[in-house]
Amino acid sequence: MDLRTRKIVLVGFMGTGKSTVSRLLAEQLGCSRYDSDEVIEQTEGTISKLFETYGEAGFRDIESKVLDSLLEVDARSIIATGGGAVLREHNREAMLKHGFVVALTADAEHIINRVKSDTTRPLLQGDVAANVHRIMEQRKHAYDFAHLQLDTTSLTPQEAAEVILQALQEE
Ligand SMILES: Nc1ncnc2c1ncn2[C@@H]1O[C@H](COP(=O)(O)OP(=O)(O)O)[C@@H](O)[C@H]1O
Numbered sequence: 001m002d003l004r005t006r007k008i009v010l011v012g013f014m015g016t017g018k019s020t021v022s023r024l025l026a027e028q029l030g031c032s033r034y035d036s037d038e039v040i041e042q043t044e045g046t047i048s049k050l051f052e053t054y055g056e057a058g059f060r061d062i063e064s065k066v067l068d069s070l071l072e073v074d075a076r077s078i079i080a081t082g083g084g085a086v087l088r089e090h091n092r093e094a095m096l097k098h099g100f101v102v103a104l105t106a107d108a109e110h111i112i113n114r115v116k117s118d119t120t121r122p123l124l125q126g127d128v129a130a131n132v133h134r135i136m137e138q139r140k141h142a143y144d145f146a147h148l149q150l151d152t153t154s155l156t157p158q159e160a161a162e163v164i165l166q167a168l169q170e171e
Pocket residue numbers: 012013014015016017018019020021080114115152153155156157160
């Protein structure tokens with residue numbers, strides 16, 4: 001892999017801070033940043049509407065195409081993925097091929113507090129706490145493939161970005 005175009009790819013459960021930390025990393029490295037959910041929303045419509053119209057499988061098809069296109073960009077960049085992008089093996093392989101993959105984690109109670117008043121995540125609507133616990137259980141090993149695991153439970157987003165930058169230097 002050409003290290004000059006290697007991406008930093010953030011994966012992790014909803015609310016672990018992928019979108020937030022990706023902004024800080026891009027600022028600090030002075031490189032481009034893409035958030036697959038934001039790219040999807042700019043081109044296809046809101047995530048909620050896409051789930052409603054095409055179902056989760058239809059959304060995942062769009063997500064995989066967008067992720068492929070972002071990973072193929074011939075320049076260094078930070079890529080924040082959606083929490084479910086890791087569910088497809090094709091996506092996991094493409095992330096590992098093109099990037100340094102960082103899995104952000106956090107405990108369920110912190111995640112619930114971070115996402116409970118946000119209505120943009122269709123999988124969490126209704127009983128947010130119960131949905132977080134159920135989906136976390138389903139995905140308990142989904143993020144294990146990453147190069148680095150980083151627990152953000154008691155870190156600020158800035159501290160999380162600093163740990164990632166340090167790990168990159170030590171690579
Ligand atoms: N380390 C953190 N500590 C406290 N709050 C955080 C942290 N990381 C993110 N947040 C907050 O949690 C919410 C979800 O963060 P976001 O970056 O959208 O997560 P993700 O993209 O992983 O779903 C946002 O309101 C954000 O400000």
